Amino acid sequence: MLPRQFIAAHGGAGGKGNRFFLSNENRAPMEATPGESGEERSLQLEMKSMAHAGMVGFPNAGKSSLLRLFSNARPAVASYPFTTLNPHVGVINYRDYEQISVADIPGIIEGAHQNRGLGFAFLRHIQRCLFLLYVLDLSQPEPWTQFHSLQYELRQFDESLLHRPHIIVANKIDLPQAREALQLLRQKTQSKVIAVSALTGENAEELIMHLRELYDEHQPSQQNRKTYSYW
Numbered sequence: 001m002l003p004r005q006f007i008a009a010h011g012g013a014g015g016k017g018n019r020f021f022l023s024n025e026n027r028a029p030m031e032a033t034p035g036e037s038g039e040e041r042s043l044q045l046e047m048k049s050m051a052h053a054g055m056v057g058f059p060n061a062g063k064s065s066l067l068r069l070f071s072n073a074r075p076a077v078a079s080y081p082f083t084t085l086n087p088h089v090g091v092i093n094y095r096d097y098e099q100i101s102v103a104d105i106p107g108i109i110e111g112a113h114q115n116r117g118l119g120f121a122f123l124r125h126i127q128r129c130l131f132l133l134y135v136l137d138l139s140q141p142e143p144w145t146q147f148h149s150l151q152y153e154l155r156q157f158d159e160s161l162l163h164r165p166h167i168i169v170a171n172k173i174d175l176p177q178a179r180e181a182l183q184l185l186r187q188k189t190q191s192k193v194i195a196v197s198a199l200t201g202e203n204a205e206e207l208i209m210h211l212r213e214l215y216d217e218h219q220p221s222q223q224n225r226k227t228y229s230y231w
């Protein structure tokens, strides 16, 4: 964990106040010396989004569609890759007033670490997320290769991201052949897979509930709450 506070610039040493000049001769000194100047620094700060969950996926996998489905965020959705150019954060509201924020970042492609596509610098926005959602497109052949490529790119960026709790969100279950692909995907990975359709909303509830379980499990300061439901 990064320290929450740091000193950006030290103040200068204080001057001598009136009391310093107090003496038997001078019971009410009006003398004082000015303090030294403080340090001066120019800082450029970058805010990293701090969502609870971070979505990673290939372009067009449906990350923004999912965010629109379960939160109030309205990122653009379109049938061409790299629709999302900037990170978006959406908030899921639960009935017990708990809120989980989810970050949607631009699509990552194979070779992103060599600056292919939009590069992988956007991954910095998910570095502080408690858990990750790998969003895969089930309509693409061998969707598990997307998972491996995404993990490979994450590793190049920050190996610790691979140890982050995660689930696979297998999207586009409504499309032909998606169910067969899902079966194979499940055989080829040990990760938890939740199949959904951002288009029809199929299984959205299950995903939302599972996010809550992940959140309760990995939110150390919070007391786990057993009864909850989505708005």
Ligand SMILES: Nc1nc2c(ncn2[C@@H]2O[C@H](COP(=O)(O)OP(=O)(O)OP(=O)(O)O)[C@@H](O)[C@H]2O)c(=O)[nH]1
Pocket (backbone or CB within 6 Å): 057, 058, 059, 060, 061, 062, 063, 064, 065, 066, 076, 077, 078, 079, 080, 081, 082, 083, 084, 085, 105, 106, 107, 108, 171, 172, 173, 174, 175, 196, 197, 198, 199, 200
């Ligand atoms: N059939 C079907 N289409 C979907 C589903 N989810 C998303 N799409 C479509 O897939 C396309 C891409 O969706 P986006 O949500 O923009 O994908 P993205 O992952 O945010 O893409 P980038 O921003 O380019 O990384 C759009 O045409 C969506 O309508 C789904 O579950 N089923």
Ligand SMILES: [Mg+2]
Pocket (backbone or CB within 6 Å): 063, 064, 065, 075, 076, 077, 083, 084, 104, 106
């Ligand atoms: Mg998008």
